[in-house]
Amino acid sequence: MLDEIRPALIITRREIRDQLRDWRIILPIAMLTLIFPFLANFTTRRILDFVQKYGASLLAERFIPFLLMIVGFFPISISLVIALESFAGETERRSIEPLLSSPLTDGQLYLGKLIACIFIPLFASYLGMSVYLFGIYNNTGWRADPMFLLLIILLTAVQALVMVCGAVVISTQTTSVRAANLLASFIIIPVALLIQVESVMMLYADYRVLWWAVLALVILAVLLIRMGITHLNREELLGHEIDTLNLRWMWQVFRQQLVGNALSPWDWYSREIPRTLRKMVVPIGWMALLLAATIILGVAEVKQLGLTAGMFGLDRLKIVDEQILSQFRQIGFFSTGNVLSIWWHNLRAVTIATVLGSLTLGVAGVLILLLPLGIIGFFTGAASLTGLSPLLVLVAFTMPHGLLEIPAIILSGAAILRVGASFVSPNQGVSIGEGLVISIADWVKITLALVIPLFLGAAILEVFVSPLLLVRLLGGG
Amino acid sequence: MIQTQNLTKKFNNFLAVDQVSLEVKSGEVLALLGPNGAGKTTTLRMLTSVLRPTSGSARVAGYDVVTQSAQVRASVGILTEQHGLYGRMTALEYLDFFGQIYRMESPTRRKRTDELLEQFGLWGDRKRRIGEYSKGMRQKLALARALYHNPPVLLMDEPTSAMDPESARLVRDAIHGLRTANRGIIICTHNLAEAEELADKIAIIHRGRIIISGAVEELKTHLLGAPQFEVRLGASLEQVDISLPDPATLTGQGEDWIRYQTTNPVQVNPLVVEYLVSKALPVIRLAEVPRSLEKAYLQAMSETGNTEPNVDMPELPLSSGKTQHVG
Numbered sequence: 001m002l003d004e005i006r007p008a009l010i011i012t013r014r015e016i017r018d019q020l021r022d023w024r025i026i027l028p029i030a031m032l033t034l035i036f037p038f039l040a041n042f043t044t045r046r047i048l049d050f051v052q053k054y055g056a057s058l059l060a061e062r063f064i065p066f067l068l069m070i071v072g073f074f075p076i077s078i079s080l081v082i083a084l085e086s087f088a089g090e091t092e093r094r095s096i097e098p099l100l101s102s103p104l105t106d107g108q109l110y111l112g113k114l115i116a117c118i119f120i121p122l123f124a125s126y127l128g129m130s131v132y133l134f135g136i137y138n139n140t141g142w143r144a145d146p147m148f149l150l151l152i153i154l155l156t157a158v159q160a161l162v163m164v165c166g167a168v169v170i171s172t173q174t175t176s177v178r179a180a181n182l183l184a185s186f187i188i189i190p191v192a193l194l195i196q197v198e199s200v201m202m203l204y205a206d207y208r209v210l211w212w213a214v215l216a217l218v219i220l221a222v223l224l225i226r227m228g229i230t231h232l233n234r235e236e237l238l239g240h241e242i243d244t245l246n247l248r249w250m251w252q253v254f255r256q257q258l259v260g261n262a263l264s265p266w267d268w269y270s271r272e273i274p275r276t277l278r279k280m281v282v283p284i285g286w287m288a289l290l291l292a293a294t295i296i297l298g299v300a301e302v303k304q305l306g307l308t309a310g311m312f313g314l315d316r317l318k319i320v321d322e323q324i325l326s327q328f329r330q331i332g333f334f335s336t337g338n339v340l341s342i343w344w345h346n347l348r349a350v351t352i353a354t355v356l357g358s359l360t361l362g363v364a365g366v367l368i369l370l371l372p373l374g375i376i377g378f379f380t381g382a383a384s385l386t387g388l389s390p391l392l393v394l395v396a397f398t399m400p401h402g403l404l405e406i407p408a409i410i411l412s413g414a415a416i417l418r419v420g421a422s423f424v425s426p427n428q429g430v431s432i433g434e435g436l437v438i439s440i441a442d443w444v445k446i447t448l449a450l451v452i453p454l455f456l457g458a459a460i461l462e463v464f465v466s467p468l469l470l471v472r473l474l475g476g477g
Numbered sequence: 478m479i480q481t482q483n484l485t486k487k488f489n490n491f492l493a494v495d496q497v498s499l500e501v502k503s504g505e506v507l508a509l510l511g512p513n514g515a516g517k518t519t520t521l522r523m524l525t526s527v528l529r530p531t532s533g534s535a536r537v538a539g540y541d542v543v544t545q546s547a548q549v550r551a552s553v554g555i556l557t558e559q560h561g562l563y564g565r566m567t568a569l570e571y572l573d574f575f576g577q578i579y580r581m582e583s584p585t586r587r588k589r590t591d592e593l594l595e596q597f598g599l600w601g602d603r604k605r606r607i608g609e610y611s612k613g614m615r616q617k618l619a620l621a622r623a624l625y626h627n628p629p630v631l632l633m634d635e636p637t638s639a640m641d642p643e644s645a646r647l648v649r650d651a652i653h654g655l656r657t658a659n660r661g662i663i664i665c666t667h668n669l670a671e672a673e674e675l676a677d678k679i680a681i682i683h684r685g686r687i688i689i690s691g692a693v694e695e696l697k698t699h700l701l702g703a704p705q706f707e708v709r710l711g712a713s714l715e716q717v718d719i720s721l722p723d724p725a726t727l728t729g730q731g732e733d734w735i736r737y738q739t740t741n742p743v744q745v746n747p748l749v750v751e752y753l754v755s756k757a758l759p760v761i762r763l764a765e766v767p768r769s770l771e772k773a774y775l776q777a778m779s780e781t782g783n784t785e786p787n788v789d790m791p792e793l794p795l796s797s798g799k800t801q802h803v804g
Binding site: 007010014017018021022090093094095096097098099100101102103104105234235238246249252434 | 522525529547551555557559565575
């Protein structure tokens with residue numbers, strides 16, 4: 001094991017030495033490590049003096065840990081710059097080729113650079129935090145709780161790790177530092193949002209949420225490390241000479257994947273679609289499991305929150321009768337216009353889920369699709385408090401249109417998961433771009449051939465049949 | 478030492494290397510010639526297991542480039558076209574860094590570093606930052622890096638580009654010195670004089686294909702025809718009707734000289750001299766007319782000039798769309 005890591009550390013040592021000789025890295029780090037903590041100390045003292053005049057000591061107490069987090073974050077932001085430069089810079093300067101031609105493995109090269117990108121900024125971050133804490137203790141006598149200190153240390157480390165892992169992925173996929181910097185917004189924007197959420201939690205002193213954030217970031221870092229090692233491909237690093245968008249080639253790959261060897265629409269439906277579905281067996285299975293788990297989670301949340309039957313006025317479910325059908329009619333049911341409206345709404349949701357999913361490794365897309373199921377589960381759980389059978393409520397509100405809509409959601413979610421997976425774990429012998437185009441073509445294929453017709457059928461059933469079944473099942477209760 | 482069989486590399490729809498078959502034995506130097514974008518660098522990258530062949534196979538120092546890539550990379554020293562050095566390191570640090578990567582022990586690294594810096598005349602600048610080096614110095618350092626772990630296979634892309642004549646000579650002498658019984662060398666170069674001087678064999682690559690390969694002299698004969706000889710005479714030819722003995726073919730004549738072509742100079746040249754003397758024409762000098770590799774190369778390239786990329790070239794008398802091995 002150590003024998004495997006040693007070559008990685010050779011890379012790390014060289015990179016760190018290189019960073020220490022670069023004033024463009026050292027100067028900002030030194031300023032953020034030594035000057036900013038003093039500035040933060042000064043600010044804290046001024047704020048403490050100010051808020052204590054008005055007796056707002058709670059605010060003062062919350063402000064000290066908040067600034068500790070900020071003092072720790074600033075130096076690690078430099079790691080992003082270093083990481084973005086790591087592979088793209090070497091590719092641009094052509095110094096990567098002798099390394100790629102050496103006996104180093106991809107993992108060793110990745111690990112060596114990863115440690116090098118994090119080491120100095122993280123060291124500077126901890127040093128800055130120590131300076132800040134020492135100053136605060138000296139001035140106010142405030143001492144950090146050991147668990148809180150551990151939380152901040154871990155949070156800072158995993159934030160740095162996530163930024164660096166993400167930046168390394170970007171860096172391996174671009175041939176110039178400029179291109180890498182342009183793509184850095186994919187990291188900067190989510191991290192900025194994360195810091196804002198963390199700041200709110202700091203001011204609320206809800207540290208439990210921050211522990212969850214640490215856990216989530218660790219999972220994200222693991223995913224990104226896997227993605228980084230998968231994409232650290234000698235071929236990709238040297239094969240791309242310029243970052244061009246080859247639309248013609250993309251269209252050829254897309255078309256080939258979409259149409260396949262089909263000679264007619266019937267041939268496409270009968271041969272190509274089953275072939276694509278066979279490729280999607282695993283994500284379909286995952287999506288079905290997630291869907292079931294979401295419904296169960298929704299039901300369980302009712303118990304968790306200790307809700308009572310009267311809270312939502314769901315007792316009315318017991319008096320569903322024929323009159324309710326006229327109410328359904330008033331809100332647009334039993335009309336063709338509503339069919340199109342529901343159909344369009346579902347398609348829009350799937351499209352948004354796909355766009356967000358492709359930007360978040362599939363996660364946000366799947367969450368959007370699962371959310372309504374979670375709500376249905378919650379509603380079912382809440383309705384069961386009135387004494388109704390949960391299964392009966394579930395069937396009454398989701399059938400028969402659910403017979404078509406749920407498979408459509410599962411298929412759509414599976415296709416989105418594949419788009420996300422094309423980044424994290426691409427197929428062997430296929431570049432990221434090619435993998436992405438193939439997965440998008442599969443998504444289009446499944447959407448056109450199955451999701452759109454299934455949603456249309458579901459909308460027809462929902463508008464014309466589901467209300468009748470609802471009344472039949474719950475009516476006269 | 479190096480063997481490739483129908484080695485092919487495709488980047489999306491672009492065929493960069495097309496069924497290249499080469500062989501370099503121990504102690505041999507092969508020069509890979511071709512215009513920019515012909516596929517030379519891609520071939521070298523496949524031989525260092527950096528790029529994976531789309532099809533075909535290659536063995537380097539006995540290892541397969543696909544299945545034994547780590548062993549291949551450990552056995553190869555590569556000088557890349559753009560040397561890609563680290564500007565903030567010194568030559569000492571740089572060579573030591575690569576020595577560590579190749580898992581060489583510290584005393585060996587020290588000894589090797591000293592040796593190579595001395596050999597390439599960089600000893601005096603060993604503690605200067607590489608960023609301050611001239612182009613030629615950088616090239617020499619990159620070559621020192623390629624040789625550092627004493628690899629059995631050396632692949633060099635433009636080894637003397639950007640060098641002044643003196644440094645280029647130093648590097649060429651070094652390459653001469655590297656030719657040992659247990660080392661195979663491939664040089665990619667645009668410098669045809671250099672290729673002629675260093676290489677035992679030449680392969681000309683065009684649009685990813687080897688269009689012709691063989692020993693230097695054999696290649697010249699194949700491309701430029703039989704060697705020509707020129708005889709300087711001690712008398713005027715004005716009143717003399719020259720009819721050379723078979724199989725010599727007269728190709729030109731002046732007031733006091735003639736040129737002829739023959740595939741068998743050992744047998745024919747004495748007959749020609751005898752004939753001229755019998756005609757009372759004293760021979761002052763007989764010498765082969767020099768034929769440069771450049772001329773042969775240009776001849777080979779001109780014969781491919783009108784072909785479409787990566788298509789068979791049936792009209793080409795040398796290759797008939799396939800690699801022509803000469804000799």
